[in-house]
Amino acid sequence: MQSIDQQTQVVVGLGKSGLSLVRFLARHGQTFAVADSRENPPELSTLQRDYPQITVHCGPLSSELLSAAQVLYVSPGLALSTPAIQTAIANGVIISGDIDLFAQHARAPIVAITGSNAKSTVTTLVGQMCAAAGLKVAVGGNLGVPALDLLDDAVDVYVMELSSFQLETTSHLQARVAVCLNISEDHMDRYVDVDGYIAAKQRVFNHAQTLVINRDDRPSQPQQAQSPTISFGLSTPAAGEFGLSEQEGETYLAYGDQHLLAVSALKIRGSHNYANALSALAIGTAINLPMAAMLSALQEFPGLEHRCQWLRNVHGVDWYNDSKATNVGAALAAIEGLGTGNVGKLILIAGGDGKGADFSSLKAPVAQYCRAVIVLGRDAERVVQALGGAVAIEHVTSLEEAVLAAAKRAHEGDSVLLAPACASLDMFKSFEQRGDLFAQAVGRLL
Known part of the structure; x- marks a missing residue:
């Protein structure tokens, strides 16, 4: 085993974020080594081409190598419970990551957004609000x-x-504004229990100047709010809060007693998207964005691909792609968001790699809002068992079959929703590929 000599820093993991760490440290003249548990990590060829002078250790992580460092910059894909990392921690090695380095070098305010679901939607929307306000914004x-x-x-x-x-x-x-949008069980294949997952999410609030809080979601709320807070939720808001308000049969996004925008003016649909809009308005308010600019951006926001994305209407049936619903909480949000106020019923397409999650919380909303469920993927049978006969269920072996089965079961006025409640990697390269194939299959319907 080669030593790292006087190299007191090691980048652990050579994926996209690991390579960004390499670029940053090299640009700042730092001495460091790189280690990855894989024999051929994704960015190895790029590193060898651009930084041939950097020592790279591929294969099983060495406790000796990592414990000889002063600082490990651990990529998100590697669990801190990895034995070699645990040994390093026990030996007093400092654990850090790309976000820590970023925060220490960023000279502009940071808006930090986490949560089990809707992170990407809200992050993108807040970025567009900042741009509409004339700010130079960086999103990522x-x-x-x-x-x-x-x-x-x-x-x-x-x-x-x-x-x-x-x-x-x-x-x-030390974010200027921090928000945990929501918490639902996820990544139970990495955390010992849901409390460990919640504790990781809650770190977003540490030393933040303003906290944006979802008052409808207790697990996401900070245990001790020592900074000013702004809340959002789907209830009627009190003064200084964001919520929904009714007037003459119309539902409005509201700030206290001020009606801001009718939800009918939004391009995004469903109560979960109304919560996303409200959270973005709360975040923007916390960084003093003009309300007019925020509302303008909100009205133009079409939503993101694979996130409850409307595809088309075929014979009176709406088709939605929510392939990004890779956990139970995201699927619940989509089912309840689209099911509420929908004229017809939902045909749900679900299944994949369940990541050890409990699907039982799907049963009640499926029984309430769904006409049928089409299941596929590795954990399809676990989904079936959790639903316990709540509605008619059909097994298929491909997305193409799922689309055809859903089309046969849907009535005029219904909606078909791909919200798998599972990761995609048992059958697909990514959730994006799963969503693209679904959209292509829907596009072929006559």
Whole structure:
């Protein structure tokens, strides 16, 4: 085993964020090594081409190598419970990550957004609100561009999507505004229990100047709010809160007793998207964005691909692609969001890699809003068992079959919803590929 000599820093993990760490440290003249548990990590060829002088250790992580360092920059894809990392921690090695380095070097305010669901939607929407207000905004993190690649002294505000994995290695965030949008059970294949997952998410609030809180979602709320707070929720708002308000049969986004915008003016639909809109307005208010600019951006926002995305109407049936619903909470939000106020019923397409999740909370909303469920993928039978005969269920082996089966079962006025409640990697390269194939199959319907 080669030593790291005097290299006191090791980048652990050579995916997209690991390579961004390499670029950052090299640009700042730092001495470091790289380690990855895989024999051929995704960015190895790029590193060898651009940084041939950097020592790279591929294969099973060495406790000796990692414990000889002073600092490990651990990529989000690697669990801190990995034995070699645990040994390093026990030996006093400091654990950090790309978000920590980013926060220490960013000269503009940081908006930090986490949550089990809707992170990407809200991050993108807040970014567009900032742009509409005339600010130079940088958007990224867990979404799109790695954090360290965004650093630029000309930026006015950073809007960052952060995962629980990123937050595990983050101690110096000190965001101008921090929000945990919601909590539902996810990544139980990585955390011992849901409390560990919640604790990772809650790190977003550490030393933040303003906290945006979902008053409808207790697990996402900070245990001790020592900073000013702004809340959002679907209930009628009190003074200084964002919520929904009714007037003459119309539902409005509201701030206290002020009606801001009728939800009918939005391009995004469903109560979960109304919550997303309200959270974005609360975040924007916390960084003093003009309300007019925020509402203008909100009215133009079409939503994101694969996130409760309307595809088309075929014979009176609406088709929605929510392939990004990779956990139970996201699927619940889509089912309840589209089911509420819908004229017809939903045909739900679900299943895939369940990541050890409990699907039982799907049973009641499925019974209430769905006409049938089409299941596929590795954990299809676990979904069936959790639903316990709530509605008619049909097994299929492909998305093409699922689309055809759903089309046969749907009545005029119904909606077909792909909201798998599962990851995609048992059958697909990514949730994007799953959503694209679904959209293509829907496009072929006559």
